Amino acid sequence: MTNIDFKAEVEARKTDLLADLFSLLAINSERDDSQATAETPFGSGPVAALKQFLSLAERDGYATKNVDNYAGHFTYGDDLPDEAQVLGIFAHMDVVPAGTGWNSNPYEPEIRDGKIYARGSSDDKGPTMACYYGLKILKELNLPLTKKIRFIVGTDEESGWGDMAYYFKHVGLPEPDFGFSPDAEFPIINGEKGNITEYLHFSGENNGRVHLHEFSGGLRENMVPESATAVISGDLVDLNAKLETFIKTYATKHIRFDIENGIENRKIVTLHGRSAHGAMPEKGVNGATYLAKFLDEIGVESAFTKIAGTLVFEDHAGKKLGLAFEDAKMGALSMNAGVFKFDEHSSDNTIALNFRYPQGTDSDRIYAVLTKLSGVAKVTKSAHEHLPHYVPMTDELVSTLLSVYEKQTGLKGHEQIIGGGTFGRLLKRGVAFGAMFPGDIDTMHQANEFIPVDVLLRAAAIYAEAIYELAK
The missing domain is CATH 3.40.630.10 (Zn peptidases)
Incomplete structure (x- = not known):
């Protein structure tokens, strides 16, 4: 040298x-x-x-x-x-x-x-x-x-x-x-x-005691959503108190919320987490999945919030989805739920799941598992994939x-x-x-x-x- x-x-x-x-x-x-x-x-x-x-x-x-x-x-x-x-x-x-x-x-x-x-x-x-x-x-x-x-x-x-x-x-x-x-x-x-994003597609149907009109969260598929916003109506008694209790339950995550009044007695709820790189989702706090979990708990009945708030919630390895996989050299599969879009009037609402997967598994295996999820209308893949x-x-x-x-x-x-x-x-x-x-x-x-x-x-x-x- x-x-x-x-x-x-x-x-x-x-x-x-x-x-x-x-x-x-x-x-x-x-x-x-x-x-x-x-x-x-x-x-x-x-x-x-x-x-x-x-x-x-x-x-x-x-x-x-x-x-x-x-x-x-x-x-x-x-x-x-x-x-x-x-x-x-x-x-x-x-x-x-x-x-x-x-x-x-x-x-x-x-x-x-x-x-x-x-x-x-x-x-x-x-x-x-x-x-x-x-x-x-x-x-x-x-x-x-x-x-x-x-x-x-x-x-x-x-x-x-x-x-x-x-x-x-x-x-x-x-x-x-x-x-x-x-x-x-x-x-x-x-x-x-390897790197692939696969999209879960849902209808806008939901008919619980709390009705979901809109839901949005995330800026990019390779970023942990720092926040998410939902527009809801229906049985919203003690909404603030319920949110306060929810926040206290996850106090170590330092999440916070805002509530605004919308049209026709609707409430606009925004939950704030913390962004991170999608390759290391465990370093962030996914505001969208936390909001989905809260909505699921207070009475929204939708496959969209059910999957986001349970199967995807706090699971960065895809274990609850049945996708966990680890290679001795390249390590474990990771999953980031990056972008959420929902409108009750749309027949094509989506959750974008970005996977970083090691050798030994592939995007087709991931796809096959996701297509079996209850309430998912279809699954599509991003056009671009890295092996x-x-x-x-x-x-x-x-x-x-x-x-x-x-x-x-x-x-x-x-x-x-x-x-x-x-x-x-x-x-x-x-x-x-x-x-x-x-x-x-x-x-x-x-x-x-x-x-x-x-x-x-x-x-x-x-x-x-x-x-x-x-x-x-």
Whole structure:
């Protein structure tokens, strides 16, 4: 390995790195299908962030390519022979919805107590810029490389990955030979579970002593719903007292509620939980399932609330549904009930269940079990599915990245397999690498998302050396 002090090189560029990162964090790049056009396939925000990122690369002298505002890349090493291998680096500019509960504007980044607070600070704009500056250091030091580098940035990682599907189909270049995504944690993520969302469909029929008119909860399938709202009528005597008792029963979950008056003696009840990443639903408090349980207890008779409030309630492994499964290497299946939609006048009400499943089971088995649930009209699958992915420890990509991590941190590297899905799985020889360190607080997909400045700088130094070792 080289003796260059990459940490010192990063520190010398700290001010510029933070300025460039803030220029990206200030852009609300949530997917917005209401703004989708031929020019803005996932809304105007993701496009704006993509263009800003590519403009930074152009400023620094890279050759860039924007593939119809779906994704883009810049290249380094164009002077190398055509047959030179290509190292791919995959990142993304889109973010999940900010939601509520922030102590500051999620799109006005600020540093408090050494932490950068903003939506996208840790997922994935912060790690992206740490990696970008890692490569920038190699370029400015003019270190000799034998492999080309293609830094690819998408705009739909948090949804259906339509950006990468379009990119690979239209970019006119072969896939990189190997690569990594700075969109997870250290020491490495060399395995990822399969990922599928399956939708339970219900009629609007319900005829209990409490009538459910509407129910909504959740922003994205890969987020734990932080809150849910129901419109109800009927036997609502002592509704406030019943809610107070319910809240006290689950006091350790820190849930809370609001009640408003609606039309025609209806009540609008909102229950607030806590959001979390859908790959780790146990870290959140699913406001939708708690509200469904409450409604089930006070007299709503609906398959929608029965399943949400009993079979799905507080079960992140699918045990009550009969879906629990565990693989010795890849771990256990997990389930996140992410989006709930109900209208009494609709014949197609849905609960979206997002599954992260290990090798040894599959989406068809999950589907077969779900179709047998009483009260479910039908089950459908999302169009996009990720199959389980694994790159062995013996692969030079994995061993090189771990050796860099060990050198820079003094910590022992080891393999990790997660339920989350990253762009690392786009390549057969692809992994995720950083930027969270062991013991760091994970605030991805949560209110008050942050990344510590020192973590950002440590990661940038690791990325610089890692890219050099992989491409030298």
